[in-house]
Amino acid sequence: MEARTTQKIFAKFGELLDNGLGSDVVIEVGKEPNIKKFHVHSIVLMAVSPYFRIAFSSNWVNRFDGIIHFEKPNISPNIFKIILNFIYKADLDLKKHKASDICSLIKASDEL
Numbered sequence: 001m002e003a004r005t006t007q008k009i010f011a012k013f014g015e016l017l018d019n020g021l022g023s024d025v026v027i028e029v030g031k032e033p034n035i036k037k038f039h040v041h042s043i044v045l046m047a048v049s050p051y052f053r054i055a056f057s058s059n060w061v062n063r064f065d066g067i068i069h070f071e072k073p074n075i076s077p078n079i080f081k082i083i084l085n086f087i088y089k090a091d092l093d094l095k096k097h098k099a100s101d102i103c104s105l106i107k108a109s110d111e112l
Contacts, residue, residue, distance in 0.1 A: 004080060006090075014089040016041060025056070025068040029080040034075035038084060042068060048087050051112045077090045 016022060020039035027038045045052035055061060055070065062069045072080065082105055086092045094102055 017088040029072045030077045
């Protein structure tokens with residue numbers, strides 16, 4: 001029963017990530033020409049990351065119309081997507097990724 005409940009919860013969080021419903025943060029990652037904006041939820045990121053907990057509650061971020069705008073040019077969009085899929089969906093299969101991506105993932109995860 002608990003495993004199914006957990007799966008359902010992560011499925012619902014995954015839907016929030018995929019459709020951006022209720023998001024209050026826009027994180028822009030990557031460098032030109034490979035920049036992507038992710039619409040995410042501060043409460044989710046703050047719950048799992050001391051980095052975001054500090055960043056979102058400080059002057060590190062810009063707020064416009066109640067939306068937090070945050071930039072991480074040192075993390076590529078594909079690596080950030082892997083991190084978000086893990087946070088929101090508990091989805092991480094390292095066998096799907098190249099060794100260089102895994103190294104970048106470790107570095108970005110350590111930072112965040």
